Amino acid sequence: MDHVEIFKALSNKTRLQILGWLKEPDLNFPEQPNADFDTVGVCVGQIQIKSGLSQSTISEYLSILQRADLISSTRVGQWTYYKRNKEGLEKLSEIINTAL
């Protein structure tokens, strides 16, 4: 993954907020029946509502964050759940400490 793409993914207020929300899902989203935040994450619809942007925009933003390895997804039935990707964020710290 190109470093530039990671930083581009972070160059947007909403996408940064999404990462912040996903850091503490229980504080930022209503309870989900049959879907543990830590195991699968938060479903697209909830993130969309919270953001106030359109469904299509949020779907795209989530895929940008995923391409940058900052989040990961799990499909369960008709829902897609996204959660923070700890490894990707650690790699980002490393990039900053070694390349910049």
Added chain:
Amino acid sequence: MDHVEIFKALSNKTRLQILGWLKEPDLNFPEQPNADFDTVGVCVGQIQIKSGLSQSTISEYLSILQRADLISSTRVGQWTYYKRNKEGLEKLSEIINTAL
């Protein structure tokens, strides 16, 4: 400084390279008479030559990086020297560890 602006500053290959070069000036730039790398940094002209982009582009890129607190500048006579800003980069690490 807005977090988004910091990441935008980093969302460009050339600007990332500049930060990398400034991390080890002695490995990346020819010796400068009367200007210690650690004290003042590297002058715009050298960075421009190394980048291969136009003078105006590099001047703007440097000011974008400076606005994001990632580098700092010192004017000496007709030269402006830029160097890495350790504090800004540390703050960036902190942002990643606390906000994302």
Added chain:
DNA sequence: TTGGCATATCGGGAAAAGTCGATATACCTT
């Protein structure tokens, strides 16, 4: 004070990103 460098700023054209509504796809229920 005139000319010559080094850097900054300005104006612009091309490419990319932001964002939407409409539509497609996938899955679930009945």
Added chain:
DNA sequence: AAGGTATATCGACTTTTCCCGATATGCCAA
């Protein structure tokens, strides 16, 4: 099979970024 719901993709339009050449500014030397 049909309809409903969740998400993804497409096409379009607007705004921002990339990068340039031209010009302005600031400083130095003759």
